[in-house]
Amino acid sequence: MKAVYCKDTQNFQQFLASLLRVNRRGAAEAGWLLVLGEPGLGKSRALSFYAVQQNAVFLRAKAAWTVNWMLRELVTEIGEQPALRSEALLDQAIKFFAMNPERALVIDEVDHAMHDLRVLESVRDLSDMTEITVVIGGMQGVERKLKRHAHIYSRIADVCRFSPANIADTQAIFRALCEVEVADAVVAEAHRATGGYTREILNSIVEIERLAKRNRIDCVTPEHLKGVRLTNDGRQTARGAA
Amino acid sequence: MSAPARNTGAYTRLLRHLAARRKCLSVQEIAREMPETDARKIAKAAGALVSRGLLARRGAGCYVITPKGAEAAASGAKIAPGPKGPLTGVTRARAGFQARLWRALRIEKKGCLPDFIALADPRGLRDARGAAGRYLRELELAGYLKALPRRAAGNAPTSPGYKVWLLVRDTGPLAPRRRKGAVFDPNTREIFEHQREAAP
Numbered sequence: 552m553k554a555v556y557c558k559d560t561q562n563f564q565q566f567l568a569s570l571l572r573v574n575r576r577g578a579a580e581a582g583w584l585l586v587l588g589e590p591g592l593g594k595s596r597a598l599s600f601y602a603v604q605q606n607a608v609f610l611r612a613k614a615a616w617t618v619n620w621m622l623r624e625l626v627t628e629i630g631e632q633p634a635l636r637s638e639a640l641l642d643q644a645i646k647f648f649a650m651n652p653e654r655a656l657v658i659d660e661v662d663h664a665m666h667d668l669r670v671l672e673s674v675r676d677l678s679d680m681t682e683i684t685v686v687i688g689g690m691q692g693v694e695r696k697l698k699r700h701a702h703i704y705s706r707i708a709d710v711c712r713f714s715p716a717n718i719a720d721t722q723a724i725f726r727a728l729c730e731v732e733v734a735d736a737v738v739a740e741a742h743r744a745t746g747g748y749t750r751e752i753l754n755s756i757v758e759i760e761r762l763a764k765r766n767r768i769d770c771v772t773p774e775h776l777k778g779v780r781l782t783n784d785g786r787q788t789a790r791g792a793a
Numbered sequence: 794m795s796a797p798a799r800n801t802g803a804y805t806r807l808l809r810h811l812a813a814r815r816k817c818l819s820v821q822e823i824a825r826e827m828p829e830t831d832a833r834k835i836a837k838a839a840g841a842l843v844s845r846g847l848l849a850r851r852g853a854g855c856y857v858i859t860p861k862g863a864e865a866a867a868s869g870a871k872i873a874p875g876p877k878g879p880l881t882g883v884t885r886a887r888a889g890f891q892a893r894l895w896r897a898l899r900i901e902k903k904g905c906l907p908d909f910i911a912l913a914d915p916r917g918l919r920d921a922r923g924a925a926g927r928y929l930r931e932l933e934l935a936g937y938l939k940a941l942p943r944r945a946a947g948n949a950p951t952s953p954g955y956k957v958w959l960l961v962r963d964t965g966p967l968a969p970r971r972r973k974g975a976v977f978d979p980n981t982r983e984i985f986e987h988q989r990e991a992a993p
Contacts, residue, residue, distance in 0.1 A: 552948070554910035554922065603896045603912045606888070628899075630965035630980055730948075761948040 552756050556600050557727040560720040560749075562588075562713045566597050569711040570684075576708045579682045583706040585697070586688040588713025593749035597713075598659050598688045607655040607686070612663040618673050621664070625656075641673065648681035655684040662689045665696050671703055678706065715747030724749070729756050731763040732770040740773055744781045755781035803830050803838045804872040808847055808858070812866035817857040841874060890918055891928055895968035898938075898960050905945050905955035928971070929958060934987040935976035937962045937969060 557563075566586065573584045588594045602609040608628050613620070622640035626633040629647045634640050648654065656674070664670040678685045685706075697704045716724065721742040725733060737759065745751035758781055763771050810827055811818065820839065824832040839856045842848040847862035858866070865872070893913035901908065906925055915921030932938045939961045944954030965980030975986045 552907065554907035554915075556911045556914060599897070599900050600912055600914070602900055603893050604914060606896065609900045628966070630967065757946075757948055764948055765950045 552728050552753065552760060553730055555727055556596070557724045559723040559727065560593070560716060562593060562716070562720070562749075563597055566601070566711050566713075569709045570601075570686075573684055573708045578708075580679045581706050581708045582678055582682060583685045583687060583708060585694060585707045585710045586686060586713065587691055587694055587710060589691060591748040591750040592713040592715065594688050594713050595659050596749070598657050598686060601686070602655075602657045605655060607657045609657045609659070612658055612660045612670075614663045614666070616664055616670050617667065618669050621670050622673065637673075641676065644677055645680050648677065648683050652681060652683060655686060657686045657688075659688045661687040662693050665693065668700060668703075671700075675703055675706055716742070716749060716752065717747065718742050721745075721747065721752055724752050725756065728753070729760065731760050731768070733759060734770060734772045736773045737771050737776060740776060741781055751782045803834045804841060804874060805870075806830065807835060807838045808842060808862055808872055809866050811848060811856060811858045812863050815858065817851045817855045819855050823856070842872065845872070847872065890915065890921065890924060891970075892968045894925055894928055896966070898932075898958075899963055899966070901960075902963075903941075903957065903959045905957055907955065909958075931971045931976055931987075932969065933958070935969070935985040936988050937976070937985075 569584050569586075573582060576582060586594055586598065599609065601607065608625065610621070610624055610628060619637045619640065622637055622644060623633040626640050626643045626647075629644070631643055631647065634643060648656075656678070658664070658674065661671070674685060677683070694710065697707070718739065722735075722738050725738050725741070741752060741755040741759070745755055758779060759771055759776070762768065762775060762779060766775070768775055806827065807823065807830070810823065814826075818826075820832055820836045823835050823839075824830070827835065830838075836854075839848060839850075842862065843850050843856070847859060847865055848856045849859050851857055890913055894909055897909045897912035901912065906922070906929060909929070910921055910925050913921075913925070918924060929938060933940060937960065938958045941957040941959055943957065945957050946952075947954045964978050967979040969976045969978045969980075969985075971977075972984065975984050977984050
């Protein structure tokens with residue numbers, strides 16, 4: 552599989568559009584973007600790619616996070632020696648983002664941070680003071696939980712929902728990543744077998760490449776896929792030629 | 794006594810020339826109007842003055858005075874080559890492929906070479922795989938990365954699989970830089986020599 556990130560999917564384009572809306576917001580403190588989606592749709596990958604490209608501060612929420620732990624991780628991430636007390640840690644973070652307002656804060660798997668609302672409230676304190684962009688990623692249920700806390704949910708300027716890839720997305724992913732030539736019907740079959748889940752599409756590309764290289768196939772067609780398991784779901788095998 | 798700095802006169806002469814002309818001129822046009830200075834020195838001086846905000850580059854190779862530059866010329870300031878400000882030792886984060894690779898390593902903590910390259914986005918770099926492979930190897934030799942015993946499956950028939958790297962030393966956001974036989978870490982300002990590889 553080619554070592555590139557496919558940006559031509561509707562999910563990623565929507566993510567970029569949401570970022571633009573957040574950056575053009577009217578209320579300065581409402582600079583949060585909530586990215587939602589089921590596992591396997593490419594959410595974390597998109598957040599990681601964005602963080603690398605834009606040099607954002609990236610954190611992954613932990614199940615046992617406390618305010619102090621989150622702030623220590625944040626301060627370590629920005630390259631400073633973390634203080635001991637949460638008050639001093641927040642101060643360090645505020646000073647850093649005040650000097651670097653163009654840097655966004657990305658927190659993936661924010662579901663883990665919902666057990667102690669003070670963690671997100673501390674992030675809110677930080678973003679209120681510094682007016683930075685905060686991108687949080689989580690599964691579908693997290694929006695419902697956040698709505699119960701208006702003082703946090705009101706900071707969310709936009710919600711970007713990741714959905715399963717459509718056939719055009721699957722074709723774009725194959726075009727960008729697949730190292731072997733495949734027929735359109737193969738892409739359609741992979742789309743059907745994977746249900747549009749990006750993680751499964753990538754797995755299917757690896758299987759197809761392996762098949763093509765081992766059998767020296769120039770262009771993979773549905774006939775070649777008969778009985779080949781394209782996904783991790785053992786029941787889903789390629790239908791192949793009728 | 795130290796040797797005089799090169800191009801001291803050229804920077805000031807160029808600034809004053811463009812302040813007087815008040816229009817966008819290319820290096821060739823300036824060279825014709827300033828025959829005492831060759832075009833290469835003019836191009837170098839122009840680049841330096843742009844970086845100091847005294848000139849602006851409009852389009853390819855066309856330079857015009859900025860308000861700050863006009864003010865400096867009017868005040869008779871002499872512009873000399875050298876540092877633009879005090880040398881504080883503060884290292885700024887870089888934006889190149891190596892810097893992005895380091896960021897990808899810090900975010901993912903564990904993965905294969907293609908994963909890190911994809912996140913770092915080669916942006917048309919000619920041999921991204923080679924460049925990334927060499928950088929990761931340097932980091933491994935300096936003790937930042939550890940190759941895990943199990944490899945990720947490759948898809949070529951004779952592929953031994955991809956090495957899976959684990960980031961074991963994360964010193965901060967600035968990418969460690971290669972030196973001969975070592976790696977310089979701008980986060981801690983330490984130099985980590987290449988460690989001898991463990992015997993199989």
